[in-house]
Amino acid sequence: xxxxxxxxxxxxxxxVFPGDxxxxxDVNLHVENGEYVVFLGPSGxxxxxxxxxxxxHDDPSSGTITIDGELMNGVSPAERPxxxxxxxxxxxxxxxxxxxxxxxxxxxxxxxAERETQAKAAIDLVGLTxxxxxxxxxxxxxxxxxxxxxxVLVTRPKAILLDEPLGDLDRLxxxxxxxxxxxxxxxxxxxxxxxxxxxxxxxxxxDRIVVMGDAVIQQVGxxxxxxxxxxxxxxxxxxxxxxxxxxxISGTNGGNVVIDTxxxxxxxxxxxxxxxxxxxxxxxxxxQVSTDAVPDVNGVKVRLDFAEYLGDSVKLHLDLAGQPFLAxxxxxxxxxxxxxxxxDVTATWAIEDGHLLEQ
Amino acid sequence: xxxxxxxxxxxxxxxxFAAMVMLPIKRSKPVLTVYFLLFVVFMxxxxxxxxxxxxxxxxxxxxxxxxxxxSFHWYSxxxxxxSVMVAVREGIGKSLWLSLIxxxxxxxxxxxxxxxxxxxxxxxxxxxxxxxxxxxxPGLLLSLGLSFLLYYVGIQKGEGALGYVPIxxxxxxWALPFGFLVMMSIFNRYDARAEEAARDLGASNVTTFxxxxxxxxxxxxxxxxLFGFTLALNEFERTFLxxxxxNTLPLQLYIITxxxxxxxxxxxLGVVTILLSFLLIALFLVVSGLTGRKKTRAVExxxxxxxxxxxxxxxxxxx
Numbered sequence: 020x021x022x023x024x025x026x027x028x029x030x031x032x033x034x035v036f037p038g039d040x041x042x043x044x045d046v047n048l049h050v051e052n053g054e055y056v057v058f059l060g061p062s063g064x065x066x067x068x069x070x071x072x073x074x075x076h077d078d079p080s081s082g083t084i085t086i087d088g089e090l091m092n093g094v095s096p097a098e099r100p101x102x103x104x105x106x107x108x109x110x111x112x113x114x115x116x117x118x119x120x121x122x123x124x125x126x127x128x129x130x131x132a133e134r135e136t137q138a139k140a141a142i143d144l145v146g147l148t149x150x151x152x153x154x155x156x157x158x159x160x161x162x163x164x165x166x167x168x169x170x171v172l173v174t175r176p177k178a179i180l181l182d183e184p185l186g187d188l189d190r191l192x193x194x195x196x197x198x199x200x201x202x203x204x205x206x207x208x209x210x211x212x213x214x215x216x217x218x219x220x221x222x223x224x225x226d227r228i229v230v231m232g233d234a235v236i237q238q239v240g241x242x243x244x245x246x247x248x249x250x251x252x253x254x255x256x257x258x259x260x261x262x263x264x265x266x267x268i269s270g271t272n273g274g275n276v277v278i279d280t281x282x283x284x285x286x287x288x289x290x291x292x293x294x295x296x297x298x299x300x301x302x303x304x305x306x307q308v309s310t311d312a313v314p315d316v317n318g319v320k321v322r323l324d325f326a327e328y329l330g331d332s333v334k335l336h337l338d339l340a341g342q343p344f345l346a347x348x349x350x351x352x353x354x355x356x357x358x359x360x361x362x363d364v365t366a367t368w369a370i371e372d373g374h375l376l377e378q
Numbered sequence: 379x380x381x382x383x384x385x386x387x388x389x390x391x392x393x394x395f396a397a398m399v400m401l402p403i404k405r406s407k408p409v410l411t412v413y414f415l416l417f418v419v420f421m422x423x424x425x426x427x428x429x430x431x432x433x434x435x436x437x438x439x440x441x442x443x444x445x446x447x448x449s450f451h452w453y454s455x456x457x458x459x460x461s462v463m464v465a466v467r468e469g470i471g472k473s474l475w476l477s478l479i480x481x482x483x484x485x486x487x488x489x490x491x492x493x494x495x496x497x498x499x500x501x502x503x504x505x506x507x508x509x510x511x512x513x514x515x516p517g518l519l520l521s522l523g524l525s526f527l528l529y530y531v532g533i534q535k536g537e538g539a540l541g542y543v544p545i546x547x548x549x550x551x552w553a554l555p556f557g558f559l560v561m562m563s564i565f566n567r568y569d570a571r572a573e574e575a576a577r578d579l580g581a582s583n584v585t586t587f588x589x590x591x592x593x594x595x596x597x598x599x600x601x602x603x604l605f606g607f608t609l610a611l612n613e614f615e616r617t618f619l620x621x622x623x624x625n626t627l628p629l630q631l632y633i634i635t636x637x638x639x640x641x642x643x644x645x646x647l648g649v650v651t652i653l654l655s656f657l658l659i660a661l662f663l664v665v666s667g668l669t670g671r672k673k674t675r676a677v678e679x680x681x682x683x684x685x686x687x688x689x690x691x692x693x694x695x696x697x
Contacts, residue, residue: 074578075578076574076578095577096577096578097577097578097579097580097581097582102578102579103575103578105571105574105575105578106571107571109569109571109572109574109575110572110575111572111575111576111589111590112572112594113593113594122576122579122581122589123579123580126576126579126580126581126585127580170575170579171579174579174580
């Protein structure tokens with residue numbers, strides 16, 4: 020068995036719904052065992068459909084899905100070595116926490132005493148031993164989330180699929196559950212595949228992020244890669260806090276290309292042919308803001324509309340000839356920089372911080 | 379004089395609206411309360427009069443004022459060996475059995491229909507209206523049509539066990555739309571994700587139905603059955619032309635009121651049937667209360683301090 024066959028492999032997966040609506044196209048992905056992978060994308064990008072196909076709740080129109088080399092196409096959800104934590108948890112409202120968690124074992128034909136022992140262990144793992152006899156409606160959102168987790172963990176799956184697992188929780192609880200989920204995944208060492216539309220959540224939890232948009236995978240990478248090197252405009256814009264410039268490549272300069280944009284010349288690492296369209300992105304926190312003169316390259320004159328204090332940094336909402344432009348500066352500069360609200364300032368960045376985007 | 383009655387009729391319609399719109403809540407409340415009480419008197423007054431008249435002595439009359447209050451004479455009459463009473467008791471027995479059968483059929487059909495209508499299927503719209511059609515068709519036409527059909531097919535009405543089939547048929551046709559609508563509303567509020575989760579955890583379709591679906595919807599099934607029971611118990615016009623010699627309770631009452639000298643036992647019979655209806659409603663409340671029981675135990679925190687009890691679902695959007 021080659022290394023490629025271990026873990027979850029999606030090969031040339033397409034999903035076309037009746038009426039010729041392509042929900043997922045050309046998805047190729049290899050998830051290692053024990054990896055924490057987050058599918059990230061806006062609503063309707065195909066991420067949930069992909070998850071449903073992995074879980075067996077939907078079938079690919081073409082392409083194959085294999086787990087540890089075994090073909091999963093046409094295999095029912097129950098027979099796959101993976102289980103799903105559904106959006107809004109989908110707990111059984113008429114069953115107690117213990118019955119909910121023991122359900123999967125009951126379906127496997129495990130006898131009552133044994134399944135209660137195992138279910139109790141799983142409930143203990145998520146810290147809900149005291150709530151064992153309660154019904155789901157008597158639990159808070161975070162507790163329901165943990166019951167949903169325990170319910171799938173008890174069946175010892177190879178991988179767990181989580182569909183917007185934190186979507187129902189308030190922000191404070193989301194932050195807490197991120198850490199808990201991640202710690203749990205490390206402890207268990209099983210694959211987690213998590214779907215969300217929340218960039219921050221994806222960046223904070225994933226080993227690798229799969230950004231989906233318009234039914235295709237836009238980029239796969241570590242959180243750092245995605246944050247620093249978005250591949251194309253879609254990813255740059257969707258990850259947020261990126262400024263994108265469009266223009267025409269006018270030439271090269273050493274290892275750099277020069278792009279002529281309506282806002283001036285921009286030099287960025289990479290290669291390109293003169294005359295071709297070129298786009299680049301620059302992260303908000305790589306942008307320097309000062310009152311210096313605007314340089315010939317990699318600098319623009321902007322108006323500071325609003326300085327947003329974020330606690331650990333200050334987000335500057337700038338106006339670049341009618342376009343929004345973002346910069347992030349250290350928190351210490353808040354007082355100083357607020358004085359410039361409504362005034363023109365200069366935004367600059369280093370060549371190596373810019374990033375040439377694929378067309 | 380007629381004009382005065384029209385005026386009163388209009389007033390009855392206008393008063394609650396006028397009170398709600400024109401008066402502040404504090405002032406409109408007593409007006410609406412009085413209005414509502416009058417309405418209750420109008421609805422239940424006749425029943426009270428009937429109850430009082432049923433408690434008269436042997437010389438009791440059919441109209442107020444009541445004589446020789448209070449006695450259970452006319453109730454014990456119900457148990458007498460008078461041929462009318464024997465027929466009534468037989469009618470009650472038949473009606474109860476028939477209604478029970480109709481209840482079961484209505485419950486099962488409503489459940490299966492409700493399950494079917496969870497998804498769109500070819501002709502689902504047409505079927506929906508076809509089921510509801512029997513609410514609008516005059517019942518007498520249904521039984522008239524069916525009795526022609528029976529004649530044509532050569533089935534003798536009211537003969538043997540087969541004679542009950544047309545009765546059960548027309549009563550079910552009448553009760554089904556009600557049960558069906560109950561199940562439709564149940565499935566409207568029903569969250570199918572729990573079923574998906576059950577299948578994901580290894581449950582077969584049958585197990586999913588038994589372990590998840592049925593426990594969540596069975597009060598609805600029971601409600602559909604109850605509709606079947608009460609509607610069949612009261613059914614007259616549809617049963618009338620297809621029953622032959624089989625007399626259900628409503629048919630027997632009709633015979634009494636048209637063919638014999640009325641005595642106050644009619645009232646005691648009425649009271650008994652109303653009490654029976656109340657009993658059924660109470661039964662439903664008890665049964666649905668057993669499953670729908672709201673526990674008031676507050677959501678306790680697990681000591682983490684962060685876990686907020688508010689379960690406001692965020693506007694999470696999936697694909």
